[in-house]
Amino acid sequence: MRYILGFREGAAAAALSKLLATEVDPARQYHLMEFCGGHTHAIFHYGVEDLLPANVQLVHGPGCPVCVLPVPRLDAAIELAGQREVILVSYGDMLRVPASRRRSLLKARAQGADVRMAYSAFEALEIAASHPDREVVFFAIGFETTTPATAHIILEAHRRRLANFSVYCNHVITPAAIQSILDSPEVRERGEIRVDGFIGPSHVSAVIGSAPYECFAKDYGRPVVIAGFEPLDVLQAVLMLVRQLNAGRACVENQFTRGVTRAGNLKAQDLMNTVFERRPSFEWRGLGELPHSGVKIKSAYREFDAESRFAMQFKPVTENAACQCPAIIRGVKKPTDCAIFGTVCTPRDPIGSCMVSAEGACAAYYKYRRGALQVPA
């Protein structure tokens, strides 16, 4: 427990907070984006914002895997789950995400579809092995943290010659999303979002390493500090970013040295490269089509690709006009700017994906900041 609780210690948090207050330049504003939903959660859970000087603003980024999945791809999964022979397996959060016409995988299950929740991708493989008479599809989502596990089960299925197993691949690439934020008109031209630096994700970086962020420092002049998920990690990362900005520097620094190296996890990268290749373009909810931002299964493993096996179709949908998830994912709006936040849209009955996942900004606001809101009776 030392390596968990040690990073939540109050005295050090107070000291870091004081130190930050002395080091910030009162004449300037610091807008720092935490990319990852894990950080968003930690920031709210531990009240990190209250320990920061008033001129340090945290902007919540799009790093929530279920939030960025476009609705047509979820609709297609629900469609697939409706087929008699199919068992659809996915991570818990995905099951509650609202699709079009307020459907969800959970509701599909209530209507008789065989939808199962897995903690680990490997469970999907075990289900396939124990149900040879059924088609088992793993609905794979997530950033580079979950992609290697999906690669592993595809290779395992190949080795075991599992004919009834396939993967519906929706894996996305973190640096592509960061780049899209920096290239977006809101940041470049209109100035609606200001991002002076990034708090980099810890577990994605444990896999891909810190090197892929170097272009953001070099080409875009934005410092990146990779931080652990504990409150002291976040505070220290903010301090490191403030120091870089004060000195006019922009480089990639690593606060999470206990888990991240520059090269990352080569074995996991190798597995990903064996099984997956980049898609020319992939759609993100809120961010739109981003070039080279997702992966698909290579043709050598095509037999395990649910998209081709079931000839999956994606139909465009109109999103709920009141839901501000797309703007919240981009960091243009805060959850409290949304008219239905906390009233029509709640974690129990979510309208948008940001309210579903523990990593979504709306869910974090709802859980920890509701007291600060005026919710109509």
Place this chain on the structure above:
Amino acid sequence: MATLCGDRATCERHGNGRLRMCLAVPVRVSALLGDHWIEIEVGGIHSRTSIALIDEVAVGDYVIVHAGYAIARLDVREAEKTLALFDEIAAQVKRPDDALHTRIS
């Protein structure tokens, strides 16, 4: 603790049915189970995890587990260095006669 549970029943018991994908924590390797499986322990809870994505580990090592897979080994030396740095900052900021103090007050 929901993150650490190996099966759905345990997860639902500990985590009210909600599973968190990205909020993993460092855990200690308590046994090697053969093939690509290890047993992990944190705060008295034991669970099964795959080490297919990392190199060999030994009992007593710490790993970072994410959705049932260890994705990195926790570098204990680096963790201790970071903790020592926090202690140092805490001690410095507290001490009234320290050079830092003048910058705070």
